[in-house]
Amino acid sequence: MTPIQLSATLDVLNAALGFNAPADAVVSRHFRENKNLGPKDRAVVAETVFGVLRHLPQLDWLAGGDAGSKLPSTRDLLLAFFTRIKHLNLRELPAVFGDNDKERAAGMKGMSLRDAPLHVRAALPQWAIDALLASGKTEDEVLALGQSMLQAAPLDLRVNGIKAKRDAVAAELKAAGDINTTPTPYSPWGLRVEGKPAINKYKAFMEGRVEVQDEGSQLLGLLCGAKRGQMVADFCAGAGGKTLLLGAMMQNTGRLYAFDVSEKRLSNLKPRLSRSGLSNVHPQLISSESDQKIKRLAGKMDVVLVDAPCSGMGTLRRNPDLKARQTAEGVLELNAKQSSILKSAARMVKQGGRLVYATCSFLPSENEAIVAEFLANHADFKLLDAREILKKERVEIELPNEYLQLTPQQHHTDAFFAAVMTRVVPAAVAAVESEEVAE
Numbered sequence: 001m002t003p004i005q006l007s008a009t010l011d012v013l014n015a016a017l018g019f020n021a022p023a024d025a026v027v028s029r030h031f032r033e034n035k036n037l038g039p040k041d042r043a044v045v046a047e048t049v050f051g052v053l054r055h056l057p058q059l060d061w062l063a064g065g066d067a068g069s070k071l072p073s074t075r076d077l078l079l080a081f082f083t084r085i086k087h088l089n090l091r092e093l094p095a096v097f098g099d100n101d102k103e104r105a106a107g108m109k110g111m112s113l114r115d116a117p118l119h120v121r122a123a124l125p126q127w128a129i130d131a132l133l134a135s136g137k138t139e140d141e142v143l144a145l146g147q148s149m150l151q152a153a154p155l156d157l158r159v160n161g162i163k164a165k166r167d168a169v170a171a172e173l174k175a176a177g178d179i180n181t182t183p184t185p186y187s188p189w190g191l192r193v194e195g196k197p198a199i200n201k202y203k204a205f206m207e208g209r210v211e212v213q214d215e216g217s218q219l220l221g222l223l224c225g226a227k228r229g230q231m232v233a234d235f236c237a238g239a240g241g242k243t244l245l246l247g248a249m250m251q252n253t254g255r256l257y258a259f260d261v262s263e264k265r266l267s268n269l270k271p272r273l274s275r276s277g278l279s280n281v282h283p284q285l286i287s288s289e290s291d292q293k294i295k296r297l298a299g300k301m302d303v304v305l306v307d308a309p310c311s312g313m314g315t316l317r318r319n320p321d322l323k324a325r326q327t328a329e330g331v332l333e334l335n336a337k338q339s340s341i342l343k344s345a346a347r348m349v350k351q352g353g354r355l356v357y358a359t360c361s362f363l364p365s366e367n368e369a370i371v372a373e374f375l376a377n378h379a380d381f382k383l384l385d386a387r388e389i390l391k392k393e394r395v396e397i398e399l400p401n402e403y404l405q406l407t408p409q410q411h412h413t414d415a416f417f418a419a420v421m422t423r424v425v426p427a428a429v430a431a432v433e434s435e436e437v438a439e
């Protein structure tokens, strides 16, 4: 690491460790304000900052913190990172680290993480560990989950089916920038990219043949099963990652509503929409989940996707600062919102239609608990088995139960949850109706 890279890394880390803004925003701001950093410098700085944030609970413990309140100095965290995560030997440490630092580094090398408490070994906050253990996960499972979040996430692309074929895009990227890709194992539209090329500089991206999308998100599209000519609602559409996928699955026909309460996020959807070539999408700003617009569409939708606002804990590989920025109280607030959104969005599903509830979280309180409560109060909805739906789509995937539950260690995607439900005639109503027919 050059002195310039090291000094930028310390600056960015100092800002990111205040946890006042998302780390990716902190990094981008620093790069915008420091044009002297070249592409290679930026890559090294970002990789180191995110590496430190991913391993923070472990670095904190190694550098003598973990007392709860105050982190060790940024310099010490970086020293622990170089020594224990990058496995640099004392001679390889950047020159800024003097003899005292080297002595401390030698001490860190002698420490065994096996002696550390579970939250350090799993590199997860204690409240998340408590929630996972309380839901019946074993310590080994929690450890495996936490450790799988320590790797950098790969760059996945989704090929836009209305504009291109997967093989053709792979060949185009190879020819245009010597970019190597492999087809993703589960999604029929996915390409996994080798390395981290700036994909937005390539024509395939600028002309809407590919979008950046984790393979896990792509599988949600298959669970929705949106088809030509249908009425579909993407309830929490945000900047439209899943909207674009649903629109392409519908072959640019039918009507696809993209609802969100955030004007800013919906406006970020606009350039993506024009690149994609889709004209069946109708972005709709709503004031809340109980907006009148939703009421007017009651019982009209073939498919409703609720990609609920959530803790994002399933994306820790990309957003490791969430470990420090999320709290148990914050998740409780989200749980109330998630229930309310699901209940309201469900009104739009027609009989025989599909309702998909999804999060990018591994916390049971945001996932199974929300769905169980919803089903207990809505006899007109029943759970479908995600495994069967995916099998019909010829996706061979190991899932532990009827939910889609993805993890980096098993599926090499972010951690995702999805439950697929369908609206049925409730048993009591069906019984009365069949008696009436018999009479």
Ligand SMILES: C[S@@+](CC[C@H](N)C(=O)[O-])C[C@H]1O[C@@H](n2cnc3c(N)ncnc32)[C@H](O)[C@@H]1O
Residues within 6 Å of the ligand: 235, 236, 237, 238, 239, 240, 241, 242, 243, 259, 260, 261, 262, 265, 288, 289, 307, 308, 309, 310, 341
């Ligand atoms: C997980 S993000 C959606 C990501 C998006 N579906 C995608 O694939 O890029 C959740 C979204 O829910 C939106 N949201 C929050 N509260 C909402 C509400 N009450 N009704 C509808 N959307 C809401 C947020 O603005 C945010 O864009």
